[in-house]
Amino acid sequence: MDNAGPGPDSAAPPTAPEETTALSLSSFATPVNLTILVLFLYVLIMRARSPPPPAVPRQKPRVFQTFTPRTLKPFNGADQPTVLLAVQGDVFDVTSGASFYGPGGPYANFAGRDASRGLAKNSFDEEMLTPIDQPIDKLEDLNGEEKNSLADWKGHFQGKYLLVGKLVEEGSEEAKAAGI
Amino acid sequence: MAEIELTLDALSYTLIALLIAVLVIPAVLSRDPDVHPFVLHRQSAISPVRNPKESAVYRSTDTPFGYPLVSGLGLPAAQKYASRTGDIRDIWKLAIEHGKGKMQSVKGKEVVDFSIADLTKHIYAVGSHFRDIGAKSVAVYLPNDVENLVVSFACAFYNIKLIIVPFEPHQTEGVLGLLKETRPDVIIAAAGQVPLEEITPIRPKEIIFVVEPGSQHLDWDSPEGSDQKSVVYHEIIKNGAAKDPEVDIELNAPAVVIYGPKQKDGSRELIEFSHRNIVAGVASQMKSLPTREKYTPNDVFVPVDTLADLHTRIHTYAALASGSTVALSSIAGKHADIETAVRNVNPTIIVVSPESLLELHIRTRGTMMELWHGMIHYFQARTLTNNGRIPKGNFITRVNDYIRPRVGKKLRLVFVAESAGSPDSQPLNSLDLSDLRVFFQAKVVYGLKHYKVAGPVTQCNVYDYRVQKQKSLPKGPGRECAHFGAPSPGLEIKLKDRGEYTADDAEGPRGEVWVTGPVVAGGRELSLGIVGKWEDEGVLSYA
Numbered sequence: 205m206d207n208a209g210p211g212p213d214s215a216a217p218p219t220a221p222e223e224t225t226a227l228s229l230s231s232f233a234t235p236v237n238l239t240i241l242v243l244f245l246y247v248l249i250m251r252a253r254s255p256p257p258p259a260v261p262r263q264k265p266r267v268f269q270t271f272t273p274r275t276l277k278p279f280n281g282a283d284q285p286t287v288l289l290a291v292q293g294d295v296f297d298v299t300s301g302a303s304f305y306g307p308g309g310p311y312a313n314f315a316g317r318d319a320s321r322g323l324a325k326n327s328f329d330e331e332m333l334t335p336i337d338q339p340i341d342k343l344e345d346l347n348g349e350e351k352n353s354l355a356d357w358k359g360h361f362q363g364k365y366l367l368v369g370k371l372v373e374e375g376s377e378e379a380k381a382a383g384i
Numbered sequence: 385m386a387e388i389e390l391t392l393d394a395l396s397y398t399l400i401a402l403l404i405a406v407l408v409i410p411a412v413l414s415r416d417p418d419v420h421p422f423v424l425h426r427q428s429a430i431s432p433v434r435n436p437k438e439s440a441v442y443r444s445t446d447t448p449f450g451y452p453l454v455s456g457l458g459l460p461a462a463q464k465y466a467s468r469t470g471d472i473r474d475i476w477k478l479a480i481e482h483g484k485g486k487m488q489s490v491k492g493k494e495v496v497d498f499s500i501a502d503l504t505k506h507i508y509a510v511g512s513h514f515r516d517i518g519a520k521s522v523a524v525y526l527p528n529d530v531e532n533l534v535v536s537f538a539c540a541f542y543n544i545k546l547i548i549v550p551f552e553p554h555q556t557e558g559v560l561g562l563l564k565e566t567r568p569d570v571i572i573a574a575a576g577q578v579p580l581e582e583i584t585p586i587r588p589k590e591i592i593f594v595v596e597p598g599s600q601h602l603d604w605d606s607p608e609g610s611d612q613k614s615v616v617y618h619e620i621i622k623n624g625a626a627k628d629p630e631v632d633i634e635l636n637a638p639a640v641v642i643y644g645p646k647q648k649d650g651s652r653e654l655i656e657f658s659h660r661n662i663v664a665g666v667a668s669q670m671k672s673l674p675t676r677e678k679y680t681p682n683d684v685f686v687p688v689d690t691l692a693d694l695h696t697r698i699h700t701y702a703a704l705a706s707g708s709t710v711a712l713s714s715i716a717g718k719h720a721d722i723e724t725a726v727r728n729v730n731p732t733i734i735v736v737s738p739e740s741l742l743e744l745h746i747r748t749r750g751t752m753m754e755l756w757h758g759m760i761h762y763f764q765a766r767t768l769t770n771n772g773r774i775p776k777g778n779f780i781t782r783v784n785d786y787i788r789p790r791v792g793k794k795l796r797l798v799f800v801a802e803s804a805g806s807p808d809s810q811p812l813n814s815l816d817l818s819d820l821r822v823f824f825q826a827k828v829v830y831g832l833k834h835y836k837v838a839g840p841v842t843q844c845n846v847y848d849y850r851v852q853k854q855k856s857l858p859k860g861p862g863r864e865c866a867h868f869g870a871p872s873p874g875l876e877i878k879l880k881d882r883g884e885y886t887a888d889d890a891e892g893p894r895g896e897v898w899v900t901g902p903v904v905a906g907g908r909e910l911s912l913g914i915v916g917k918w919e920d921e922g923v924l925s926y927a
Contacts, residue, residue: 234393236391237395237396244403251406260425260426261920263430263440265433265440266433267436268434366433
């Protein structure tokens with residue numbers, strides 16, 4: 205930069221007369237100064253402006269659903285990713301325990317079904333399940349020990365999993381009210 | 385193009401210096417906001433599952449799902465690791481235990497001190513008098529003064545139903561009409577304030593007159609030409625022999641009766657609160673404040689609204705139970721002048737009506753005549769909204785001090801609440817609340833109250849200084865209203881679909897406000913009769 209000032213051997217001789225007339229202003233209006241000025245003004249404006257309020261994502265609670273044995277069936281982890289099971293009419297979302305209740309798990313039979321009888325009798329066999337075209341199991345034949353076992357299991361589900369719906373009889377008033 | 389000359393002259397250096405200054409100075413001078421901003425993004429605990437046609441259930445973050453709602457004072461019980469709910473008497477016992485042993489009464493420019501020990505004797509004396517004449521219900525029609533609280537606690541200690549008659553310093557509504565509905569055994573009123581013939585048709589067992597010290601030489605005992613028995617308060621409290629009767633109290637029985645707001649036909653609903661409701665309200669108000677902001681024995685608390693307002697009374701009880709010094713001003717009321725009510729007291733916490741606060745706001749705004757008033761106010765308001773701090777002021781802002789309301793230098797909390805379900809409520813908007821925080825240099829906490837709920841229904845986070853987009857009221861054109869904050873720890877709230885307002889609305893769940901919990905009178909789920917909306921950060925506002 206040994207050639208800073210305008211000289212006779214400058215690259216643009218026609219501009220030289222102009223520069224001499226407006227020397228006082230244009231000598232300061234160098235690209236460097238302009239850049240810093242713009243940067244300064246930008247920072248100043250940004251400081252003065254209020255920061256926009258941060259957007260809060262809205263929490264979307266799920267809606268309590270009414271199921272019949274037929275509409276509950278798909279929620280077994282295979283047809284639907286969600287795993288639901290019913291205990292005494294309460295439907296729990298056990299997706300977080302899918303390694304137990306999902307496909308391939310030890311309790312996979314209960315997924316999408318009314319698990320009450322199986323839990324009461326501590327048996328995970330297929331014959332513990334009521335076929336979906338039959339009325340919901342009333343569990344009237346359980347003995348005291350089995351009732352206690354069922355209550356313990358229900359307490360376990362209430363403590364660990366989310367109650368997301370209820371299981372009602374096909375064609376009942378509640379089912380009709382829910383539109384199924 | 386290759387040869388850009390990088391010459392730096394004097395102007396360049398000046399500009400670089402300025403640029404560094406605007407970058408560095410705010411970073412050096414900035415202070416942390418009073419609360420982490422994320423706290424204000426999640427102000428309620430929201431149930432993960434909701435019923436169809438209802439919003440999710442919202443609770444205070446102090447009492448999330450799986451935990452019980454605040455239902456009592458949690459006092460040490462006889463058994464180890466157990467706690468008991470407590471009753472209204474325990475509020476006074478806590479005041480004796482934690483307090484600095486005094487209560488104050490503001491009479492004009494004078495502040496009179498009363499010792500808690502003396503007032504305790506008065507409570508027993510007044511209570512035993514009630515028991516001796518066989519009173520089952522006592523109506524209190526008094527301004528905010530120590531006698532009001534003495535009578536209230538006397539009723540609690542002697543298991544007598546307390547009827548709180550709506551009181552305003554300049555009441556126009558006839559007291560006769562109010563008392564007709566409750567027919568109390570004893571009526572307590574200020575001497576000279578209520579004409580005797582207004583009360584005699586009620587045929588109470590006794591009328592007790594509270595007589596000012598200056599008029600006590602007059603004969604108040606025997607009204608001429610009347611067989612109505614009347615006695616004076618200052619004679620009753622001379623009985624110093626009475627002791628705590630230690631009666632058994634049924635926590636769920638009605639203990640306090642209040643009047644609902646005046647309906648269009650002039651009638652008022654009567655609402656009964658049990659000991660359990662009242663202590664739950666007091667305990668949840670105490671719990672809802674963050675640790676740094678709680679009532680403490682070092683606080684001086686002034687109710688600037690009348691004690692006939694249950695919300696104000698619950699705050700007062702919470703202050704008592706926390707050991708704060710309570711100062712009572714007899715001019716307190718819906719339109720009380722805040723500066724006069726707290727004169728010479730230097731309060732740290734006050735409860736005011738929205739009407740009083742708005743009148744003060746308009747008056748203070750009116751004195752901001754000079755250009756610098758507005759400029760300093762603008763920057764102080766920015767400190768609140770952008771930096772999340774209460775502007776405590778510096779030597780420059782002191783030129784604005786003379787426009788500030790004269791409420792002492794120590795004020796830190798101002799509680800104010802919108803009355804839901806009241807036909808003549810006075811809503812406050814977010815900008816006004818922000819202005820008032822600047823004027824008071826204190827936290828102004830807005831909330832929602834309802835005459836069937838002990839204490840606030842919802843209350844804003846103490847540190848929520850944000851100014852929101854203003855909402856119009858459903859009532860039609862009028863003032864706009866700020867949000868009311870998150871639910872109190874003593875209840876839970878959901879919105880049920882009503883008409884066009886549904887839980888599935890695009891801008892957030894809306895619907896009729898229903899509350900349930902230990903602080904709600906009657907013990908059942910209650911509709912507040914208003915339509916509300918949940919904002920995304922979990923605060924309630926008018927829909």
